[in-house]
Amino acid sequence: MVALLALHLLAAVAVWRLSRHIGARSALIGAIAPAVTLGWLLYQAPDVLDGRPTATTMTWAPELGLSLPLRLDGLALLTAMVIAAVGMLVLQYSRHYLAGRHDGLARLLVVLVLFAGSMLGLVLADHVLALYVFWELTTVCSFLLIGAADRESRRAAMQALVVTSGGGFAMLLGLLMLGEQAGDYRISAILAAPPSGPWVEAALVLILVSAVAKSAQVPLTGWLSAAMVAPTPVSAYLHAAAMVKAGVYLVARFAPAFEATAAWRPIVIVVGLTTLIGSGWWALTQHDLKRLLAFGTASQLGLMFVLLGAGTRTAALAGATMLLAHAAFKSTLFLVVGAIEHEAGTRDRRDLSGVRHTAPALVAVAAVACVSMAGLPPTLGYLGKEAAYEAFVEPYPAGEWILAGMVAGSALTVAYTLRFLASLLVDRDADRFPARAPGPGFTAAPAVLSGAGLALGLAPPVADDLARLHARAYSATADTHYELALWHGFTPALALSVVTVALGVAVFMATHVLVPRARSFGGTVAVSDRASTASAALASAIRTAITRTHTGSLPRYTAIVLLSVLVVPTAAMLADDVSLASIRLWDRTSQGLVGAATIAACIAAAAIRHRITAILLVSAVGYLVAVLFAIHGAPELALTQVLVETLTVLVILLVLRRSSERAAASPPLRQSGRAAVALAVGAAMTVVALAVTSNHTPSRVVDDFFTATEEAGASNVVNTVLTDVRALDTIGEVTVLTVTATGVVSLVLVRRRTGGPPRPTDTRHNDTRHSGTRHSGTRHSDDDATSAEER
Amino acid sequence: MTTDRTPHGQSDKPQPGRQEPRQRLLPAAHHEPPTRRSVLLEVVTRVLYPSVLVVAAYMVVAGEHRTGGGFPAGLVVGAGLSLRFLAGGPHEFGSAMPINPASLLGTGLAVMAGYGLVGELAGDGALSSTTWSVDLPVFGHLEGSTAMIFDAGVAILVVGLVVDVLRVMGPGVAPDDQEPEEEDQP
Known part of the structure; x- marks a missing residue:
């Protein structure tokens, strides 16, 4: 594997x-x-x-108990x-x-x-952590695949990322809670001996939230229809067959063990049914064929949510069948739309005309898939839908309500399937559009998928074997031995199927009346998007919150950071009742002298306006502290401090050499405010340092470090700790360093290229090329200014 | 060592009747405008830079027993490079460090990870070190620890870090990176 x-x-x-x-x-x-x-x-x-x-x-890493089962x-x-x-x-x-x-x-x-x-x-x-890692990998792949083209696609990609990775965080939290409660992080172990209690309930809710986000369930449906800007193979694979199934998979994975918990059934069934009906309706209002299919996908996933989460054997059987059926028919239809779009350059159903004449094979393939999507015999979709009805005809709490919801949703499915098919079959005018048929290569993959749906439908025992792979997780009792078959006799499920089809056809016939109503109800064509795009609202709320707090003012950030530093340790000390016993001013006179010099340099650095001098004074403070280290007997620390100080000064000088020599004076009020913050933080840090040193107890690990150093045949303890005893920590640290450096550099480069950090409010009006010329202009004037300065 | 003897204001073009110097003090410092050059700084840089590299190498080797190690070594190289930058400008910096900082960062990480992997494959456990010692007639007792490789990785990574920062903070360092620098003035 x-x-x-x-x-x-x-x-x-x-x-x-x-x-x-x-x-x-x-x-x-x-x-x-x-x-x-x-x-x-x-x-x-x-x-x-x-x-x-x-x-x-x-x-x-067996020492850490980490493995990839x-x-x-x-x-x-x-x-x-x-x-x-x-x-x-x-x-x-x-x-x-x-x-x-x-x-x-x-x-x-x-x-x-x-x-x-x-x-x-x-x-x-x-393993729950491995599950999380792969989960987020699919999210990242989806982000990269959606946002490949223009600004709109990048926005869609961002929306998908925010929603699904936000869900991912919830899942991580949930999985960790679950793992802790179970005492084992292996999923098979958790499922074998499911823990219980309030923590587990909360964990399951979090896990369900992530499943809802990933599978584009209400209220987080919007990202899926926005993601349709991606190339069609991506839509067919990620957003129909695979990635959006991850949420359903998660539900199916945990349902056998946890369906009895209090929160599980209400969430799964309410969310699933709402999505089944709501998305089905939205699908009906779409003209863009891909978005029609996308809402259809969300709707079908809602059905799978209900079936796989319901927690009975028949429902699981139906859910697994639907999972297979949906992958086959929905990918087929996406690929067909892609082929048509490839020729026509559009996928608006109102533009197409006479496709059945130009590409008969493709339309035939689509028609077979549509039969499966509508849940008509003799296809896999039919087997699934029959089993789904059967699952709730069997005794189940509030089963009749669920059945009613499923009939309504499935009727809408029939209606939008007909609408989809009609757009391929209709001759809108004499001209045929697209005029040319897509090549045979385009037909092969959808034909295989669509054929698979049909073949499995014609061979119910095979489909039953496959679906039972999952349904076996539930023990079969005497009255739940349902098997997939095309004909069960005159059962209630069959009656419901007939009702569904009749209702669906009626809705389709009335579409031209209903859909404009639905549109005018909300005012604009985008009503369905907006209604479903609670997620976009969430994303924009987060964005607003970020732009409000992140004003780009460095003094403000610094003040916030410093004040938090001030509050937290002070509070901790107040709570901890620390004594400031035994303060020795210095051990050696030299320490006192260097200390005094340090204080003088600090005061001077704060008082001086000339920038370069101020920077040099700040670095003098650093060097003096290094001297203190050296006197105290820590040459390694002193060396590093000196080198870091040197490089910092050099870099600051590189940055500052072009700005004006003197710092502009701030308004007195602001200045005294900053002084107050600085003094308070300084005083607090002094107290903390004194408290920590006066309560110092020798660390117990130090001896181990010395032994390890001897064992390694070395004598520099610091270096041995870094390269041997704690080498993994070192790798972690430098990795963080690398990521930070790359991030900082990218931010500076982005700023150069676009003339500022990307702000959601003004990006639309900011033409990159235009700002580019503006900056090269600035550059000349800068150069002139600098050379004038230096002359 | 032949140097260009003309101080301040020397032009790039070889003047008629004069031979162009065989070798320059700093390979690419002449790209800087003459007004920005300082012969003193260039000479100091020319003399110091090789020693800086030797010190860095010493730090990696000596880290086991004396003050040193990969991190300070990388910083020392970084300081040397920023000296080249200050003395000779972006082009000089580019010729001193033609390697892309991203590759340096990647190489550093790869060396460290590879070192860990070798220990794992050798069966000593990840990130474990081995020490060899040799007694040679002239050099006496020599000792080498594999931890040095790890330290070298740290050093390469830190150099990459410094180069990255210098490249971005100094404008247009590489010849193909001619993007204008943005000033942050109110």
Whole structure:
């Protein structure tokens, strides 16, 4: 399993190296990784079907108890098969869709392959932390894949990132709480012996929040429809088949153990049903075919939420079937829309005309997928929907209400499916648009997916085997032995299906009346977006909060930091009752002299207006402190202090050499305010330092350090601690240093390029090219000024 | 060592009848406008810079037993580089350190991680060090610890850090980086 993850990484590197030589054909190289994965999954399938999950553990840092356990059980196999199969086909499709494209081609394909790997890791991970890491990797991949093109796509990418990674944080918190309560971080162990209590309840709510965000459930649906700006293969893979399923997967993963907890069922069922109906309705109002499908996706995911979260065997069976069916039909439809868009340059349903004449094969493929989406026989979608109704015909709390909601949602599904299909079938005018059919390469992948949905529908026992991979997590009792089949006789579920279709057709017939009403109700065309985009509102609220607090005023930031420093330790000391016993002023006279010089330099640095002199005085303080270190017998510390001080001064001089010599005087009020803050912080730090040193007890680890140094055959304890005893800490520290440096440098460069940090309020009016010229102008005048200064 | 003997205001163009110096004091300092150059600083830099590098190397090697180590060594190299920057300007800095700072940062991290990995693969556990000692006729007792490699990684990374900062704070250091510097004046 580790090898499969490594293979994805390898394939990504290969695609990256090869894409500049063979262009979009490198997508086929990338498709090798999911293809091999699929082969391996099929090879493992018999074992897993017999109830023997495969597991391996990659030990990473046994001392810290960190390992990467991977486990292929029924649910993982089911989801991984979807991921690998759709991934392979989408990459094959990308080879045609992206042919002739150069900009960002390598990036798109590499990230797609990496995404396939991350998604595989996500479903295989058996450790909550590994789950979280893979989860966020998929989020990052999605961010990179959405935001590749223009400003709008970047905004959509940012929205998706904020929503899904915000959910990710909630999940991390939830998973940690769960792991702590269970005393084990392995998911299989947590599920085998589920903990309980208020902490677990809270943890589950947090985990559900992240599932809601990832699967674009109400109220966090908006990012998914905004994400439709991404290239179609990305939409088909990430935003239909794989990534958005991660939330559903999470629900399915934890439902068997936790469905009985108080918060679980209400959240899962209310959120799921609301999304099923709400998103279904929004799908109906869309003209952009991709957005129609996106809302349809959210709606179907809502259904899966209900089914997989409900916690009964039949519901789980139905949910697993729907998961398979949805991956097949929705990816198909996305790929079909992509093929049409590739030819037509538009995906507005009102522009298309006579597609069934120009591309009959493509439309046939889409039609089969639509049959599955509408839940009509003999497709996998039908099997799923029948089972879904059956699950709540069986006794279940408030089952009839859930059934009513599901019928309403499914009727809307039928309606928007018809609307989608109609746009491909209708002859709007005599001209055919698009005029040319997409190449046969475009039809292959959707045909396979759509065919799979049909074939599984025609072979219910196979579909049943697959769905039971997950449903087995629930023990089958005598009255819950439901099996997938095309014909169960005249059951209530069948009656509900008939009602659903009839209602759906009625809604579709009335669409031209209903939809304008719905639009005018909110005033604008974007009503559905706005209504659903609570997430965008959240994002903008965060943005406002950040711009308010981050004014860009350095003195203000410094004051805030210093005041927090002032409050926290002082409060801690007041609470802790510290004594200031035994203060020795100095051990040696030299210390007193250096101390006095330090104080003098401090006062002078604060009083002097001339910038360079002030900087030099500040550095003098640093050097004097280094001397104190040296006198005290810490040469290593003194050396580092001197060097850091030197470099700091040099860098500050480099920055300051072009600004005016003297600092401008601030208003007296502000000046005295700053002085007050500075004095208070200084006084507090003095007290803290005195308190800490007077209560000093020798550290217990120091002896260990000396022993370790002797063992390493060295005599410099500081260095041995850094390179040997605490080498891992050192690596951590320098990594932080690297990240910080890269961040600072990027910020400075961004500022140079755009003429200021990106502000959400003014970016729209800020033309980069224009500001570029403005700055080169400034540069000349600066140069003149400096040379004049120096002359 | 041949130097260009003309002080202040020397022009780049070889004047007729005069031979161009075979070697410059600092390789790329002549890109600076003559008014900004200081021959004193250039000479000091020329003399000091190699010694600075030797000191840094010493610090890495001596870290086991004496004051030193990777972090100070990197800072010393950084100080040397900023000397080159101050004396010869951005072009001179670019010729003193032609390597991209990102590569330095990456190399440093990779060396440290690789060092940890080798220890792990050798079965001593990650990040463990081994000491070898040799007795040679002339040099006497020599000792080398693998921790030195780790220290070298730290040093490379710190150099990368300093180069990164200098490159951004000083305008247009690399010849292809001609982006204008932004002044932060009210």
